[in-house]
Amino acid sequence: MKKKHRTLGRPRKEHGEMPTEDTILQTATAMFLQKGYPLVSMDDVAEKCNVTKATVYYYYKTKAELFTDAMIQLMTQIKQKSAAILATNEPLKVQLFHIAKAHLEATVNIDITAFMKEAKVSLSEEQVGEMEKAEEALYSELEEALAKAMSKGEIPNNNPRLTALIFINMLTVRNAMNEEFKKSFTTTDKLAKHIIDFYWNGLAGES
Amino acid sequence: MKKKHRTLGRPRKEHGEMPTEDTILQTATAMFLQKGYPLVSMDDVAEKCNVTKATVYYYYKTKAELFTDAMIQLMTQIKQKSAAILATNEPLKVQLFHIAKAHLEATVNIDITAFMKEAKVSLSEEQVGEMEKAEEALYSELEEALAKAMSKGEIPNNNPRLTALIFINMLTVRNAMNEEFKKSFTTTDKLAKHIIDFYWNGLAGES
Amino acid sequence: MKKKHRTLGRPRKEHGEMPTEDTILQTATAMFLQKGYPLVSMDDVAEKCNVTKATVYYYYKTKAELFTDAMIQLMTQIKQKSAAILATNEPLKVQLFHIAKAHLEATVNIDITAFMKEAKVSLSEEQVGEMEKAEEALYSELEEALAKAMSKGEIPNNNPRLTALIFINMLTVRNAMNEEFKKSFTTTDKLAKHIIDFYWNGLAGES
Amino acid sequence: MKKKHRTLGRPRKEHGEMPTEDTILQTATAMFLQKGYPLVSMDDVAEKCNVTKATVYYYYKTKAELFTDAMIQLMTQIKQKSAAILATNEPLKVQLFHIAKAHLEATVNIDITAFMKEAKVSLSEEQVGEMEKAEEALYSELEEALAKAMSKGEIPNNNPRLTALIFINMLTVRNAMNEEFKKSFTTTDKLAKHIIDFYWNGLAGES
DNA sequence: GATGAATGAGCGTTCATTCAT
DNA sequence: TATGAATGAACGCTCATTCAT
Numbered sequence: 001m002k003k004k005h006r007t008l009g010r011p012r013k014e015h016g017e018m019p020t021e022d023t024i025l026q027t028a029t030a031m032f033l034q035k036g037y038p039l040v041s042m043d044d045v046a047e048k049c050n051v052t053k054a055t056v057y058y059y060y061k062t063k064a065e066l067f068t069d070a071m072i073q074l075m076t077q078i079k080q081k082s083a084a085i086l087a088t089n090e091p092l093k094v095q096l097f098h099i100a101k102a103h104l105e106a107t108v109n110i111d112i113t114a115f116m117k118e119a120k121v122s123l124s125e126e127q128v129g130e131m132e133k134a135e136e137a138l139y140s141e142l143e144e145a146l147a148k149a150m151s152k153g154e155i156p157n158n159n160p161r162l163t164a165l166i167f168i169n170m171l172t173v174r175n176a177m178n179e180e181f182k183k184s185f186t187t188t189d190k191l192a193k194h195i196i197d198f199y200w201n202g203l204a205g206e207s
Numbered sequence: 208m209k210k211k212h213r214t215l216g217r218p219r220k221e222h223g224e225m226p227t228e229d230t231i232l233q234t235a236t237a238m239f240l241q242k243g244y245p246l247v248s249m250d251d252v253a254e255k256c257n258v259t260k261a262t263v264y265y266y267y268k269t270k271a272e273l274f275t276d277a278m279i280q281l282m283t284q285i286k287q288k289s290a291a292i293l294a295t296n297e298p299l300k301v302q303l304f305h306i307a308k309a310h311l312e313a314t315v316n317i318d319i320t321a322f323m324k325e326a327k328v329s330l331s332e333e334q335v336g337e338m339e340k341a342e343e344a345l346y347s348e349l350e351e352a353l354a355k356a357m358s359k360g361e362i363p364n365n366n367p368r369l370t371a372l373i374f375i376n377m378l379t380v381r382n383a384m385n386e387e388f389k390k391s392f393t394t395t396d397k398l399a400k401h402i403i404d405f406y407w408n409g410l411a412g413e414s
Numbered sequence: 415m416k417k418k419h420r421t422l423g424r425p426r427k428e429h430g431e432m433p434t435e436d437t438i439l440q441t442a443t444a445m446f447l448q449k450g451y452p453l454v455s456m457d458d459v460a461e462k463c464n465v466t467k468a469t470v471y472y473y474y475k476t477k478a479e480l481f482t483d484a485m486i487q488l489m490t491q492i493k494q495k496s497a498a499i500l501a502t503n504e505p506l507k508v509q510l511f512h513i514a515k516a517h518l519e520a521t522v523n524i525d526i527t528a529f530m531k532e533a534k535v536s537l538s539e540e541q542v543g544e545m546e547k548a549e550e551a552l553y554s555e556l557e558e559a560l561a562k563a564m565s566k567g568e569i570p571n572n573n574p575r576l577t578a579l580i581f582i583n584m585l586t587v588r589n590a591m592n593e594e595f596k597k598s599f600t601t602t603d604k605l606a607k608h609i610i611d612f613y614w615n616g617l618a619g620e621s
Numbered sequence: 622m623k624k625k626h627r628t629l630g631r632p633r634k635e636h637g638e639m640p641t642e643d644t645i646l647q648t649a650t651a652m653f654l655q656k657g658y659p660l661v662s663m664d665d666v667a668e669k670c671n672v673t674k675a676t677v678y679y680y681y682k683t684k685a686e687l688f689t690d691a692m693i694q695l696m697t698q699i700k701q702k703s704a705a706i707l708a709t710n711e712p713l714k715v716q717l718f719h720i721a722k723a724h725l726e727a728t729v730n731i732d733i734t735a736f737m738k739e740a741k742v743s744l745s746e747e748q749v750g751e752m753e754k755a756e757e758a759l760y761s762e763l764e765e766a767l768a769k770a771m772s773k774g775e776i777p778n779n780n781p782r783l784t785a786l787i788f789i790n791m792l793t794v795r796n797a798m799n800e801e802f803k804k805s806f807t808t809t810d811k812l813a814k815h816i817i818d819f820y821w822n823g824l825a826g827e828s
Numbered sequence: 829g830a831t832g833a834a835t836g837a838g839c840g841t842t843c844a845t846t847c848a849t
Numbered sequence: 850t851a852t853g854a855a856t857g858a859a860c861g862c863t864c865a866t867t868c869a870t
Contacts, residue, residue: 020829036325038245041864053865055830063865113383114321118243132385139383161388162380162401169380176320176346176372178339194369202409215846217854227854248839259856261842266854270840434850450739452659455843467844468852477844527797528735532657546799553797575802576794576815583794590734590760590786592753608783616823629867631833641833662860673835674862680833684861 021059024049029070033110037067037119067119068127075112075134079141086145092154093200095145096167100192103171111172112138139164146203155203163203170195228266230256236277244274244326274326275334282319282341285310286348293352299361300407302352303374307399310378318379319345346371353410362410370410377402435473438463443484447524451481451533481533482541489526489548493555500559506568507614509559510581514606517585525586526552553578560617569617577617584609627673642680644670650691658688658740688740689748696733696755699724700762707766713775714821716766717788721813724792732793733759760785767824776824784824791816 018026027049031040042063046053060066085098103110112135120128139161147160174182174191185191225233234256238247249270253260267273292305319342327335346368354367380402381389392398432440441463445454456477460467474480499512517524526549534542553575561574588596588605599605639647648670652661663684667674681687706719733756741749760782768781794816795803806812 035328036243036245038243039325039328042866043864052831054832054867057866058830061866111321113379114318114324117321117382118246118325121242121246135383136385158405159401163405165380165383166377166402166405169377169383170373172320173369173372173376175324176376178343181368194366195373198365198370198373198409201411202405204408204411215856217846217848217852249841250839260840261857262855264841268841449742450657450659452657453739453742456845457843466852468846468854469850471845472851475845525735527793528732528738531735531796532660532739535656535660549797550799572819573815577819579794579797580791580816580819583791583797584787586734587783587786587790589738590790592757595782608780609787612779612784612787612823615825616819618822618825627835629835631831631867631869633869634833663862664860674860675836675864676834678862682862 020049020051020055024051024056024059024066025070025073028066029074032067032070032115033074036115037122042066064119064123064127068123068131071112071115071119071131072134074110075131075138078110079134079138082138082141086141092145092149093196096199097192097196099142100171100196101188104174104188104192111175112168114172139168142167158203166202167199170199227256227258227262231258231263231266231273232277232280235273236281239274239277239322240281243322244329249273271326271330271334275330275338278319278322278326278338279341282338282345286341286345289345289348293348299352299356300403303406304399304403306349307378307403308395311381311395311399318382320376346375349374365410373409374406377406434463434465434469438465438470438473438480439484439487442480443488446481446484446529447488450529451536456480478533478537478541482537482545485526485529485533485545486548488524489545489552492524493548493552496552496555500555506559506563507610510613511606511610513556514585514610515602518588518602518606525589526582528586553582556581572617580616581613584613641670641672641676645672645677645680645687646691646694649687650695653688653691653736654695657736658743663687685740685744685748689744689752692733692736692740692752693755696752696759700755700759703759703762707762713766713770714817717820718813718817720763721792721817722809725795725809725813732796734790735793760789763788779824787823788820791820 017023024045028040028045031045031048042053042056045066046056049056056066060069081102082099085095085102088095090098116131116135123131142164143160146155146158146163149155150157150160173195185194231252235247235252238252238255241247249260249263252273253263256263263273267276288309289306292302292309295302297305323338323342330338350367350371353362353365353370356362357364357367381398392401431437438459442454442459445459445462456467456470459480460470463470470480474483495516496513499509499516502509504512530545530549537545557574557578560569560572560577563569564571564574587609599608645666649661649666652666652669663674663677666687667677670677677687681690702723703720706716706723709716711719737752737756744752764781764785767776767779767784770776771778771781795812806815
């Protein structure tokens with residue numbers, strides 16, 4: 001079984017190359033999103049990064065840690081994007097539309113909840129804790145925006161936390177569509193609009 | 208864990224026992240729902256059923272087949288329950304409330320879509336096909352009920368397929384709740400009511 | 415996993431059907447010759463015989479026994495055919511030609527020695543003994559014919575046992591041919607003739 | 622058998638040890654020759670090499686690959702030995718005698734053809750191809766020597782390919798001998814001489 | 829900083845065999 | 850006579866992890 005022998009020692013960094021640690025995290029994130037925690041092996045990650053498994057372990061003590069780091073980074077990014085959108089002066093409905101569009105346009109379909117669930121069995125309590133904190137931050141962002149809109153009377157009063165969760169949840173509805181039905185929405189914009197309309201109406205009712 | 212050494216060969220038939228084949232399917236269903244396809248091993252299933260792995264294979268040729276059979280049975284059951292509820296004379300909103308309650312009361316949280324995704328890599332095309340058929344049947348039931356309600360003017364016109372998917376999808380919102388927030392809904396009824404109210408409002412808007 | 419349920423109890427024997435025991439032995443023989451001992455499973459045999467594995471075990475206590483019985487029967491048959499040919503009045507060379515032809519025409523290529531070797535690991539000493547007896551009988555037949563020919567002066571004196579073994583051995587030469595070379599012998603007759611000519615010349619020399 | 626628990630991770634390199642990869646190949650070759658492809662398990666190989674199965678897989682991706690590599694190496698070695706002998710100035714008969722002796726002196730009895738057959742089911746087309754190439758090289762060597770001898774008039778004209786195959790094939794005749802008969806040849810020399818005499822006579826005849 | 833070599837545990841699957849019916 | 854149900858032991862293979870270099 002012939003192996004490509006890489007040269008030993010620290011490789012000269014080529015111009016514009018990402019540090020190995022980041023490459024690994026980036027690559028791993030994409031792979032986890034695509035196939036889910038159990039179906040991504042450390043070997044897979046290493047191969048795709050063009051390093052050896054041992055190198056991956058050099059930067060991340062365990063697979064669980066790699067996953068945790070990857071997910072936290074991802075959630076933080078999402079949170080920041082959402083925050084940026086929610087910080088604008090546009091009306092809430094428009095802001096939500098932009099968030100929805102951003103989600104739907106991401107190449108991989110993220111259903112954070114489903115993801116976590118399948119990984120949690122393998123994580124340490126501490127790791128679960130860290131991830132939940134990041135998840136929490138993500139939800140809080142939205143929750144606060146909704147709460148503010150309620151207090152301003154922009155939308156009727158309702159449970160802001162629940163409605164935040166419902167919003168994130170609704171963005172995963174596309175995962176349940178079969179190919180044919182998916183095609184009936186010619187652009188992401190149209191699907192986003194449908195979802196936001198429905199959501200906005202949902203918010204509209206007193207409860 | 209002590210290994211109970213059972214005797215070789217065909218065991219003496221005891222009365223009142225569920226047939227092994229059913230025990231396995233039941234147990235497997237619960238386990239798959241709890242941990243997801245990749246994290247449930249045939250050994251796990253066997254142990255929980257108090258039989259050996261070979262026995263599991265006696266009834267189900269492969270893990271993929273066991274999964275397929277389990278999921279189809281599950282979806283068929285859900286479909287039948289939904290169908291029964293939708294066949295009553297109660298107004299649609301009440302019917303949806305009952306369906307939601309039934310879902311939320313099931314011990315295991317079902318997010319069929321997430322499940323399928325992680326399993327699909329391991330299934331044959333035929334198996335995926337079978338499961339999609341069962342999934343389809345499940346959605347169609349609801350879709351038709353919604354379409355009928357629209358044509359009767361009970362709710363405004365909207366995409367019945369999309370709204371059906373949104374409904375099923377919303378039932379999984381609880382998965383995203385942390386323990387604390389979950390406790391804020393003292394009964395399943397209350398959570399179901401919140402969800403249905405939101406959903407019904409969503410349906411209410413013209414689009 | 416649906417199984418074809420056969421009716422319980424003794425099945426009515428259809429006109430012209432072989433007794434189950436014989437069917438199994440016949441089928442097993444063919445399968446062992448084709449694939450070798452380790453690659454034929456009791457399940458395979460059962461399926462091809464249209465009975466259950468338990469039925470095979472009803473007639474043959476173990477796989478090793480089934481193999482032993484099959485091989486002994488086979489060798490006995492071959493011996494009898496050889497004996498019949500050697501009992502004719504034709505000259506030895508013609509007789510050998512007929513034996514060679516019979517071997518080469520058998521659909522499956524028999525290399526008894528190679529066969530035994532791969533099976534012997536799994537057989538009991540007693541079983542090995544039985545098979546060697548049958549093998550011995552097979553070789554003796556030929557050995558005696560050769561010895562007689564030598565004493566009659568039909569061929570020069572030589573080690574009759576060794577020459578018998580060489581004869582049987584030479585019949586397996588075809589197994590080593592690649593497809594292309596095999597085709598260069600348009601008929602079995604031609605190949606048999608080549609082999610016999612070579613062999614006869616070999617016998618011809620004094621030693 | 623006590624399990625020697627070796628330490629995890631990369632072992633300290635001791636001097637003068639054969640590289641693990643070679644140990645495995647050597648050991649595997651011997652085992653395959655002794656028991657045949659199906660009866661040698663990767664566990665067996667590993668145990669005999671004093672490494673774990675995982676180590677075997679570290680060097681050889683599959684069992685089929687291990688087998689292929691082992692057989693090719695073996696055939697190449699045999700070919701080289703034969704080539705060396707055939708390159709000498711001695712008369713062909715003497716050369717053949719030396720080849721026969723070398724074969725018969727090898728601890729393991731090689732019947733390549735029988736081997737391949739039982740392994741082929743498990744090999745990829747590519748692997749079969751590689752092995753057939755090595756086999757071919759082995760036969761060609763001899764075939765050419767025979768052809769040259771024929772054109773020089775050292776032996777009568779005959780099918781050089783067929784006679785080459787017969788030669789290799791005859792070297793396996795010892796496999797068919799029972800213990801008693803084997804003992805009647807007090808030295809390998811004597812057996813080799815018998816075989817070569819017979820073979821040479823066979824070659825001698827016109828055809 | 830990065831690698832090559834090795835492990836132990838587990839996984840999906842097969843198989844010879846056993847036993848009550 | 851023949852079967853259906855079950856077992857225990859292997860088998861080929863993968864994977865997360867470890868450690869010397």
